[in-house]
Amino acid sequence: MISGAFNRFISLLTGLFFIVISAQCQLVNSGELHVKDGTILYSAFLFENRSSGRVINDGTIVFLSDLVNEGEFAFSTAQNTGIVRMEGLSTQNISGSSQFKFWNLVLNNSTDFNLSNDLEVSGVADFSSGIVKAALPENVFSFGVGGSSINSSDESFVDGKVGVQTDREILFPTGDEIYRRILLASPIRPNEQLSLRGRYFFEDPGNLYPRDQTAPNIILVDDAEYWELENLDDEDSEMNLTLSWREVTTPPFILGDINKLGIGKPRRRGF
Template identity: 30%
Template sequence: MINHKILLCTCFLTGGFAFGQTVNYGGLYIMPNTEMATLFPMENKENATVFNNGTLYVYRDLTNDGLFDFREDGKLKNSGKTIFTSNQQQAIKGSQLIRFNNLELNNATAESAFLLQNDIAAKGEVDFLDGIVTVEEGKASFAFLKGAKANNPTDASHVDGTVDKEGKEAFSFPIGNKGYHRPAYITAPEKDTEVYVGAYKYDDKTFFDERSNAAGVINTLNTTEYWYVDKGSKEEKNVILELTWDERTTSPAVLATPEKDLHIVRWDEDKKIWVDEGGIVDVSARRISTPTTVKGLGYFTLATVKTDWLLEGDVVIYNIVSADGDGVNDYFFIDNINRFPNNSVQIFNRWGAKVFETKNYDSNGNVFDGYSKGKMTFNDSEKLPSGTYYYVLVYEVEKEGVTRTIKKAGYLHLETK
């Protein structure tokens, strides 16, 4: 074990009114339950090291060209906090990654309190108290590592730029633009190694001028804002995406009847067209999610859809299943579905895993009764736990010689106790 006192003795710091900066040329270790504050710009030189397992207050700029990290061994796993606070803009820059455990952002400077010009990563909790982090495009990144949390982002404190998220936890990207916090939420990916990225843009007219083509089912496009959600690898996408609307940023034309016709749409880069990803709407929370895992990633926005293309009143869905054998709601009942035998039903759990899939639903006992069933489903033939699930029903309707595909999606509550 390296002696902490030796580390502190080998740290060479210069500071004072003559130089107006704090420079580390050696090894600096901030021990647990200790505090250090730097009133001047702080610079960690090449070949120098900083390990913070105590509390570091940074009142000016921070530049890192060496190793800037925290120790995770033994009891040190959850220790270490860096607090950025000032009454003027603070730049975070340098040539080497800065790794924080816990991070607090508290700077009331208007518009851009923190200018991020270097890669940083957080392992623990990031508290957004005050101040917007502006990520300089092409020069920096803000990464949340496995288990990291973004606490309480607001209009006054969020990330303006791209945010990376590693790990298999569900995550709400603390993103925004031009003073508006506009998050994007993804359900939990399957692997710890997966990395997703998220960003938001407001009032980018050129973007929509170059992407004006939309599928026929799309009626009115929200052309005032868009989100970017993508994955670091080309593996299958396995998350449900959730967005929100805000009367301050969202096109009023798409908010007339959100509970009826508002969906999430995605720009299909191969086809050069906006395509429908569906939508389950929570009006009280101004929130909308895709009914199943997204078919692709990239650019997303909101849009109204032509409901007469998607809905058909002849089919009525009863979305409560109490699989207790009492003869009431024992299975997922879709009234009149047998009139449209060319149909398919998929059911997903809250994490986007498929738990049921079939075609020609409600024929010869072919129903969902609380058990996982179908090709490539989750825990095949096992009884599923009580909870909220998503269903997707697709069926064909023929009228006057024209066949139309109808799609319905929504919540399903399952009670198996």
Template identity: 30%
Template sequence: MIKDLQQFQFVLKNRKDLSCIFSFIAILLLSQKGQAQFINQGDLKVSGNTILSVYMNYDNKITGNFVNDGQVHAFENYNNDGSISYTDKSSGTTFFTGEQEQIIAGSQVSDFQNVVFNNVTSLMPFQLKTAVKVGKNADFKNGIVNAGEYSSRMIFDTEASFTNAGNQSFVDGEVQKKGNAMFEFPVGNQLYYRPAISGVTSDLKNAFTTQYFYQNSNALYPHSQKEETILSINDSEYWKVTQDSGNEKIVLSLTLNDKTTPSEFFNIPPNTKLAIVRWDDILQKWTNCNGESSDPTQTLNYEKLLTAQVTGYGIFTMAIVKEIIIDEKLIVYNAVSPNGDGINDSFHIKEIDKYPDNMVEIYNRWGVKVFETKSYNESDNMFRGYSDGRATINRGEKLPTGTYFYILKYNNTKKVVEQSGYLYINNQ
């Protein structure tokens, strides 16, 4: 039933295919405020080159089954209480392009293959009051997605990624990533894009959720309750990282930014270092996860990247900690140039032969393990700039030039000692 044809701003292109594309019940009603709604209560499918533009509130009812394999442009509010999905082999895209703030709501998850956020009416034009899932790509062109205020989230499926996130557009709230791929969580808060990066894992069933908070964690997680090695905890920002499924450790990287991160974290005192710290709910104190800060020229355009293999999940931030020299005799030479000239052809750890009960792991900057071995030594079991077939799919390949992250564990006859750091490989 249509009460006012002038309000029917529902536009279709490629209309010749309508008979085979659509089988639905669309009802246009005027609300009490005189605003039209496009309501779907049946089956609606947009296919191929078809473009569906809706210049009014869209409401997919409980009985609505909406499949987008074409292009759907939503210019006002969007509500889903039914099913919104796509066909796997298609390239369906949903565009949120408003002339006012847009509410994305509903009792059911909206499953988008591709989604584009592009609204410049305000700094935070998208009010995400429901969970939405991305199967392929989310394009953050303009406008911050406000999810935190409504305890909602954006979900990225196993093959999903995103483009164009920055201070102009990100998710202010929870972002979940499913699968085992490296992922930069497009999160931020209070107009600042502050991503965290999780490394590659082995299990496709893994799922992690991250949220960034531009606020002092001290009120909730007292900074006075900390391990002795921790000197100063970031009092401006923190991240919440949870593992929703799976049981693997991850290599976690936190980004530093001079707009949000305290200035002392960019010029730390002698005999100290930056580390990732985590609030341990069981111990009720901050624990030192260690970690290394990377060369700014190798940090994906971030001012600094802090990386560590974490053993638990929860609340994370960075801290200034005591730099502990574990063994003065054990010297790590963190440059490798495997060109056969006899100089730095392998990753040399001087005096490691004295500790044969050891293990070395090397990761690239995406958290992919490229090398792993036990009983590392100074003669025949060394890393020479090639990937190890047991640890990575790039078997026997020469690794590209760049900065890598190593973890060394060894038994010094008294205890198992762990240290980590950055390793630069020049394979040119």
């Protein structure tokens, strides 16, 4: 019955099998798994794509448990139809040593996601519910050229690095602990592409960037939060940046005349 059910939904399926370890089920792919457009695959167990495994998703895969990738996990670039839905009822781990490449991604978990791998979204990432917490600083939630996000909020954002490759304005769905904080970036020159990594910190930047050595025209510096933005291009890139402020994170002494607010770039000795 299991084989028949899978054959109805999946066009190509080799090397996929269930195993039971300590009374816990998991779904393992060591061959090739191709989910066609218009079809659906549900995985209620831990899903592991091994180093020899290849997953091409042009349909919809719903993961209710953890996800591990050691091989290839991608979509057909000619179709751009694949959807991965992470919809667990408890914390879901997204791990492995090989990057996940999704077209569309839906994050919908009442708890959180632990990210200990890299992933890239080239379509739309829908932050419905659940915070993505990066296990290590080098774990990156990325957007390919044309990728974007929707619905990020205090209930769902990335607590870690967000990478982007973009030729237009893009929102970084970043945050720290319990608050999402907006960062927008776009290239100034037409047809120019930016390659950036950004992260928000809800903490005092003073330990890294001393405030006692600021430029004369800077009166006050936010002492409760900051963003780090890394340019991955070999040459300097001109860009438009937009940051936001919130009463729950931004100190009262910063809020006031918005015409006096600006974005400061730290130097080796202060701002």
